[in-house]
Amino acid sequence: MKKYRVIIMAIIAMGIILIGTSDPLTSFYKTTGLIINGMNKDLKDEKSNSNTNNSTKENNEEKNNLSKDNSKxxxxxxxxxxxxxxxxxxxxxxxxxxxxxxxxxGTAGVATKKPEYVLNLEASKILKHILEDKGYSVIMTRESHDVNISNSERAIFANNKNADLVVRIHADSLDNSSKTGASILIPEEGGRYTASIYEESNKCAELIKGSMKNSGIQINGVFQRGDLTGFNWSKVPVVLVEMGFMSNYNEDQMMSNPDYQRKLMQSIADGVEEYFKTR
Ligand SMILES: [Zn+2]
Incomplete structure (x- = not known):
């Protein structure tokens, strides 16, 4: 009987030790080797984490190199x-x-009642940030509403700064309230004042159009305009993006949606990036 008492005491003691540890199951697995699967998984996680870190580092280096190139x-x-x-x-x-x-x-939104000049600046500021994140040098003709800068003065400003590209941001309006979609305007081919900037402007516009299409944005096309002061005074390639129609109830609301603004500006910036790869 004394023998059994010792065995029972031993079993109770083991139980107390097992319960006393902070993680009895793990202790049990550790002693039995059942933990091995779990440990392998941990090792794999660690490995993939270090891979991610490496590729993030590479991406950053790539981005920095890209930024240096783009800043010119x-x-x-x-x-x-x-x-x-x-x-x-x-x-x-x-x-x-x-x-x-x-x-x-400018015009104003049928649904939002927002003036076009407000929408244009909202979107332009987003575009500026995205382009700066891509490493480009960016200047703006205006960063507030209470200014008086004529269309020719805006073009001359970019000429004097020797800009590589001008992106004009606008929104459309039409009597026909069902009309929707973005458009890109460029100087006239063979235009008396813009012949020298047509080709580059058109190339950039086509790349922005392609980028917009890829993003699922409705784009009506690239249109030449010989009557725009802002184009005729420009000595550098210039595109004008009409983001959509403020005269359409839904599109007007959509253009004020921050998510849509970001998507639209991202697609423009991606097109601009494609364009500069050709220069
Ligand atoms: Zn406008």
Whole structure:
């Protein structure tokens, strides 16, 4: 009987020891070798973590190299219009006797009631950040609403800064409220004032169009315009993105949605990046 008592005491003691450890199951697995599967998994996780770290490092290095290259390109963003239009006339082209209003306040949203100049600056600021993240040098013709900069003055500003590209950001409006979609405007081919910048402007516009299509954004096409003061005064490649129609209820609301703004500006920036790869 004494023998059994010793065995029972031993079993109770083992039980107390097992329960006393912080993780009795693990202790049990450890002693029995059942932990091995779990440990292998941990090792694998660690390995894949270090892989991720390595590739992140490589990506960062790549990004830094890319940024260094991209910083030599200067992009001028022109958020269209301003809080108060200026109807004083200015020549539509250097030396032209034909004159148009210096600058207008633009359209307004049928649903949001937001003025176009507000939407244009919202979107332009997002575009600026995305392009800067890609490493480009970016300047803006305006960063507030209460300014008075005419369309020719905006073009001359970019000329004087020797910008590599001007991206003008606008939104459309039409009597037909069912019309939707983005458009890209470029200077006229063979235009008297813009012949030298047509080809590059068109190349950039086509790449932005392709990028927008890839992002699932409705894009109506690339259209040449010989009547825009901002184009005719430009000495550097220029594209004007009409983001969509503020005269369409749904599209007006969509253009004020931060997620859509980011998606749209990302697609423009990606197209711009493709364009600079060709330069
Ligand atoms: Zn506009």
């Amino acid at each position: 390109f200067l992009i001028c963003i022109d958020p269209g219009h301003q809080s108060k239009g200026d109807s004083n006339p200015e020549p539509v082209a250097p030396g032209s006797s034909y004159k148009k209003a210096r600058v207008s306040s």
